[in-house]
Amino acid sequence: MESILTPLSGGLIIGLAVATYLLLTGKVVGISGILAQTLFSKARFLPMLFIVGLLIGGSAYGVLTTQTVPFPEARHPLLLIASGLLVGYGTRLGSGCTSGHGVCGISRLSPRSIVATLTFMAAGIITVAIVY
Template sequence: MTIVNFTPLSALGGGLLIGSAALILLLVGGRIAGISGIVAGIGSQSDKGWRLAFVAGLVAVPMLIFGLDLAEAYSLQEYSPWRLLLAGLLVGIGTRLGNGCTSGHGICGMGRLSPRSIIATLMFMAAGIATVTLQGLGG
């Protein structure tokens, strides 16, 4: 397997920012920073304000960073829109089946040593490794 664009410092910085944000949300608001739960709660919960602000930040910050050419991302233009739509749909189904997403289980749940989250994260990783291997994208 070939690692493309290995950037340990930016990865460390991103991890510290995500972990810090999740910790602050938990300590200040008593909430878990699970993206799927936050998004799902926008339509059904009375506390829409912070949820909308959280999602707006998830969309606005990358647009700003990439718009100012402060970072680069792998282009998805070589993939058909149908393939990307199917991938998104499968991620959504997996999120519902796993009762959460990688941010809720992988960052927040594992940080709290939740057995359910540890198992879910191992399953996410195994599914990702299998998908990359079966698609021949690993190197």
């Protein structure tokens, strides 16, 4: 039963956070957009609070539970930098990140977000099929 409750509670918390942020700011949650607001906007308090909440929430989960998540094998730092730059480029090219399209866009029935999320999922499935 615990295996069902953990993702269910996580999804409910994410939904509550997204709805609360939308009600308070009038903006949808997407991590890339929130990060951009934190760096480039004058109204930084709520975006910064959201990012701090993500860090505290993830850390608290790690401290308070006995579940462990295996860390992937070490990767070369240049590969990590290149990967991050490609993700950032894709985020701008796709007008948002996976969390923004998948959580917020689909819940608003945005056709662009539905297509983007299906594309993310298909690319992930194809990549796993090729690599493994």
